Amino acid sequence: MGIVNLVFGRIVDVILLPFRGASPWFGMAAVSLLTALLMLEVYKHTSNQAAIRRAKDRIKAHLLELRLFKDSMPVTLRAQAAILKANLSYLAANLKPLLVMIVPLVLILAQLSLWFDRATLGPGEETLVKIGLEEKADPISLPMELETSPGLAIVSPAVRIPDQHEVAWRLKAIAAGPGHLTLRIGGLALVKSVVVGGRPLTKVSPLASRGSLWKQVLYPGERALAAGTPVRSIEVLYPAKSLNIFGLRVHWLVAYLILSIAFGFAFKGVLKVEI
Amino acid sequence: MSEQKRAALSRREFIKAGIAASAALGLGGAPRFRPKVTGRARSANKMIVLGLDGMDPVLTKRWIDEGRLPAFRKLLLQGGDFRPLRTSLPPQTPVAWSNFTTGMDPGGHGIFDFFNRDPKTYFPVFSATETSGAAKTIRIGKTVIPLSGGQIRNLRKGKAFWQVLEEAGVPATVFKMPSNYPPVESKQRTLAGMNTPDLKGSYGFFRYYTNEATAVIQEAGGGGEVHDVAVIGNRVEAELPGPVNTFRTDAPEATVPFQVFLDPANAAAKVVIQGQEFILKEQEWSGWKHVSFSLIPTQRVHGICLFYLKEVRPNFKLYVSPINMDPARPALPISTPESYAKELEHRFGPYFTKGLPADTSALVNGVLDEEEFLTLDNMVYEESMAMLEYELGRFDEGLLFYYFSNADQRQHMFWRLVDPGHPAYDEKLAARYGDVIAGTYAELDRALDLALKKADKDTVVLVMSDHGFNTFRRGFNLNTWLLREGYHRLKKPWKQEESGYFENTDWSKTRAYGMGLNSLYINETGREGEGTVAPGPDKDNLVREITQKLEALIDPKTGERAVLRAFISKDTYRGKNLEMAPDIVLGFNRGYRISWQSPLGGFPREVFEDNASKWSGDHMSAPDILPGIVFANRKIAAEAPALHDVTAAVLGVFGVETPPEMIGKDILE
Numbered sequence: 001m002g003i004v005n006l007v008f009g010r011i012v013d014v015i016l017l018p019f020r021g022a023s024p025w026f027g028m029a030a031v032s033l034l035t036a037l038l039m040l041e042v043y044k045h046t047s048n049q050a051a052i053r054r055a056k057d058r059i060k061a062h063l064l065e066l067r068l069f070k071d072s073m074p075v076t077l078r079a080q081a082a083i084l085k086a087n088l089s090y091l092a093a094n095l096k097p098l099l100v101m102i103v104p105l106v107l108i109l110a111q112l113s114l115w116f117d118r119a120t121l122g123p124g125e126e127t128l129v130k131i132g133l134e135e136k137a138d139p140i141s142l143p144m145e146l147e148t149s150p151g152l153a154i155v156s157p158a159v160r161i162p163d164q165h166e167v168a169w170r171l172k173a174i175a176a177g178p179g180h181l182t183l184r185i186g187g188l189a190l191v192k193s194v195v196v197g198g199r200p201l202t203k204v205s206p207l208a209s210r211g212s213l214w215k216q217v218l219y220p221g222e223r224a225l226a227a228g229t230p231v232r233s234i235e236v237l238y239p240a241k242s243l244n245i246f247g248l249r250v251h252w253l254v255a256y257l258i259l260s261i262a263f264g265f266a267f268k269g270v271l272k273v274e275i
Numbered sequence: 276m277s278e279q280k281r282a283a284l285s286r287r288e289f290i291k292a293g294i295a296a297s298a299a300l301g302l303g304g305a306p307r308f309r310p311k312v313t314g315r316a317r318s319a320n321k322m323i324v325l326g327l328d329g330m331d332p333v334l335t336k337r338w339i340d341e342g343r344l345p346a347f348r349k350l351l352l353q354g355g356d357f358r359p360l361r362t363s364l365p366p367q368t369p370v371a372w373s374n375f376t377t378g379m380d381p382g383g384h385g386i387f388d389f390f391n392r393d394p395k396t397y398f399p400v401f402s403a404t405e406t407s408g409a410a411k412t413i414r415i416g417k418t419v420i421p422l423s424g425g426q427i428r429n430l431r432k433g434k435a436f437w438q439v440l441e442e443a444g445v446p447a448t449v450f451k452m453p454s455n456y457p458p459v460e461s462k463q464r465t466l467a468g469m470n471t472p473d474l475k476g477s478y479g480f481f482r483y484y485t486n487e488a489t490a491v492i493q494e495a496g497g498g499g500e501v502h503d504v505a506v507i508g509n510r511v512e513a514e515l516p517g518p519v520n521t522f523r524t525d526a527p528e529a530t531v532p533f534q535v536f537l538d539p540a541n542a543a544a545k546v547v548i549q550g551q552e553f554i555l556k557e558q559e560w561s562g563w564k565h566v567s568f569s570l571i572p573t574q575r576v577h578g579i580c581l582f583y584l585k586e587v588r589p590n591f592k593l594y595v596s597p598i599n600m601d602p603a604r605p606a607l608p609i610s611t612p613e614s615y616a617k618e619l620e621h622r623f624g625p626y627f628t629k630g631l632p633a634d635t636s637a638l639v640n641g642v643l644d645e646e647e648f649l650t651l652d653n654m655v656y657e658e659s660m661a662m663l664e665y666e667l668g669r670f671d672e673g674l675l676f677y678y679f680s681n682a683d684q685r686q687h688m689f690w691r692l693v694d695p696g697h698p699a700y701d702e703k704l705a706a707r708y709g710d711v712i713a714g715t716y717a718e719l720d721r722a723l724d725l726a727l728k729k730a731d732k733d734t735v736v737l738v739m740s741d742h743g744f745n746t747f748r749r750g751f752n753l754n755t756w757l758l759r760e761g762y763h764r765l766k767k768p769w770k771q772e773e774s775g776y777f778e779n780t781d782w783s784k785t786r787a788y789g790m791g792l793n794s795l796y797i798n799e800t801g802r803e804g805e806g807t808v809a810p811g812p813d814k815d816n817l818v819r820e821i822t823q824k825l826e827a828l829i830d831p832k833t834g835e836r837a838v839l840r841a842f843i844s845k846d847t848y849r850g851k852n853l854e855m856a857p858d859i860v861l862g863f864n865r866g867y868r869i870s871w872q873s874p875l876g877g878f879p880r881e882v883f884e885d886n887a888s889k890w891s892g893d894h895m896s897a898p899d900i901l902p903g904i905v906f907a908n909r910k911i912a913a914e915a916p917a918l919h920d921v922t923a924a925v926l927g928v929f930g931v932e933t934p935p936e937m938i939g940k941d942i943l944e
Contacts, residue, residue: 156554157541170554
């Protein structure tokens with residue numbers, strides 16, 4: 001999974017590279033456009049275009065039939081049944097491309113969340129660092145030490161919460177720039193990145209984990225934590241980020257879906273894709 | 276249920292009935308002002324007015340002479356001037372600032388006291404605002420659906436001076452003017468000040484979560500509540516109550532659950548509330564935290580509050596500040612245009628929106644100590660200074676009025692530590708906090724320094740306060756005195772001390788009653804619900820008789836007169852809005868004030884009592900002995916200017932004619 005994340009990560013990094021200093025909307029528009037084009041191509045080559053066209057034609061024909069013979073109950077009922085059947089055919093024809101598309105889409109979304117879901121810490125800002133432990137681990141008796149790189153500081157004692165298998169500290173960002181936390185536990189050192197300041201579009205990884213494959217898919221920003229410790233995850237609570245348009249805050253996922261769908265419809269004719 | 280408990284309940288009911296409805300008004304469609312600021316004309320003259328609530332002329336002069344107020348001294352040395360400023364009758368904050376706002380006295384603007392009363396029911400009502408829920412509702416099961424919007428009205432009559440300036444094309448920014456809630460309709464930039472409620476609809480209601488037995492005295496319009504919590508497995512589960520949910524027939528408080536996780540050994544805890552997680556060390560304040568209360572699935576009310584972890588162990592103690600309206604999404608109008616409050620939030624993040632943010636109730640009740648109270652009030656001061664710098668930075672025309680509450684609030688709470696004769700004087704605390712008031716004046720001097728640095732030769736800088744201050748050593752139980760003198764009658768005299776809100780009053784035999792902080796009313800036939808005194812000569816004679824007795828009243832403990840002057844309102848006030856005026860306004864002597872229980876219809880045993888409260892300085896005296904201040908970087912022509920004269924001066928700077936209803940005269944040369 002690490003290699004897949006690395007590859008997808010590099011691709012998204014390169015795409016967004018020119019937009020880091022600009023409004024996040026530019027980066028969002030670029031990835032939405034490229035996603036739309038990619039998905040149109042995937043759709044075109046994985047779907048039965050003829051079957052889709054046929055199903056849509058049938059739906060249109062039966063809709064026309066409904067309008068023309070609206071006074072005839074038997075014809076109307078037959079037409080409705082036919083529309084339903086054609087719809088099911090349409091959905092069946094979409095199943096394969098959707099199943100194919102879902103894999104890259106999830107990977108893309110996970111990568112985009114690193115860029116658009118969380119804002120970096122501002123200098124002077126405080127947040128929490130949370131260490132997630134295995135269920136058997138006792139956070140009170142477990143010796144662990146959290147160290148920071150310059151530009152970061154731990155400003156509270158540890159709060160150990162046994163029934164949540166968690167240890168938390170308050171972290172203060174002091175100076176802008178990339179930094180890291182080092183958790184020393186059982187002779188091992190686990191490292192977690194922390195980003196302070198940066199450009200409007202900066203990659204932020206909130207969580208490093210040693211968990212399941214699914215967690216590695218969802219949090220692709222850092223390498224998996226080393227095994228051999230009871231630490232499952234190290235999380236930094238970054239502030240939420242949203243895109244602003246005319247004073248309205250829009251969640252990045254909403255913006256991404258709307259833009260990529262809009263680009264998809266805009267370019268389906270150019271790429272001759274039947275959706 | 277004990278009578279005491281019943282009294283407490285009725286007070287809560289009063290708070291609930293009187294003001295809590297305001298929290299739901301925003302949901303019913305409180306009036307909104309047009310957000311665009313248009314029609315502004317440039318004017319050559321500029322004016323900066325600093326409103327420093329409660330700044331006393333004697334103290335100010337003393338500390339200028341001692342060199343502790345360099346900006347004030349500089350203003351005087353550069354050709355400026357100073358006068359004591361005649362205050363309002365009574366010298367209460369909402370009354371005094373209303374005098375300045377409207378250029379009238381209470382007879383014109385109709386604000387006579389913090390509290391007024393419904394003459395038909397004798398029940399106290401707030402004098403400055405009136406809230407009402409939706410006129411029409413339908414009920415579906417336990418859900419109430421409003422069919423029309425609620426209303427919140429600013430009861431102050433007359434035009435505010437910034438409205439007059441607006442008509443003349445002079446732009447103005449008016450920052451936290453007291454008694455401007457809801458802000459009067461205007462295209463000028465205004466932010467509501469004192470009287471702006473918290474999210475509960477009160478003047479400030481803190482929450483205190485502890486496993487230690489603690490009692491809190493409830494106050495009319497504010498106060499706090501202790502929540503007994505248990506620490507189980509180093510964890511506390513609690514609820515933060517918010518506004519009353521008027522969408523439910525039983526009108527419960529909307530609540531938000533939260534958890535506190537205590538470290539087993541370290542003096543620190545993690546708080547989790549609505550997805551927000553933060554760690555507090557013992558004796559540490561959180562920053563602003565957002566809370567959102569769901570009333571029905573489509574309606575939420577948004578607030579902000581501060582958490583203070585006072586102690587982790589041996590006893591758990593967590594203070595939560597009154598929940599302020601979130602300025603980014605206020606449930607009720609707090610600014611004109613609406614976007615102004617949001618603009619400030621965008622620039623500064625969440626900020627105090629509650630009228631008087633200092634939590635005096637928490638200090639009075641010992642929930643916060645002096646240091647903690649000052650920490651909180653310093654946050655208010657620092658925020659005010661940051662916003663003043665911002666406003667001064669963009670000030671280039673018209674008027675900027677800017678208000679500070681710190682001197683007033685701290686003098687109320689710390690006067691006991693500069694007055695060795697005060698019943699609550701504490702030598703140790705005095706050694707530590709005896710300089711707080713002087714320090715506060717010095718802090719406000721820095722605000723003046725900022726203003727003077729911004730001012731050019733065309734800018735008039737004026738510093739004013741609404742009243743001075745003095746000690747509050749002895750409380751006068753007006754209603755008890757009326758009872759003793761035979762003007763008031765109880766149905767069950769043996770239950771005298773348990774009575775509140777006139778619940779025990781025999782109105783058919785009562786001729787006078789006290790309500791509010793300075794007000795005395797005659798039980799007048801036709802005006803009061805069960806009036807006994809005929810208007811005309813009967814009433815006039817009674818009024819004269821009571822004023823004479825009050826002015827002659829001697830406190831047996833001190834041998835001093837408690838009431839320096841009892842003013843007959845119809846002979847004192849100018850203006851046509853006297854229908855809600857008290858018949859007599861008490862002007863107390865130095866060291867005296869109305870007691871704690873009398874203002875809302877209580878009858879303690881003694882006529883006089885020592886004031887052992889930390890609320891130890893006050894300003895309910897006769898206006899002559901309690902002037903405020905007015906400083907200007909111009910010569911002041913008037914020998915004894917009054918608050919309403921400053922209004923005329925503000926208009927005069929811009930060459931705007933004083934409207935006929937305003938009674939003041941321009942004081943600047």
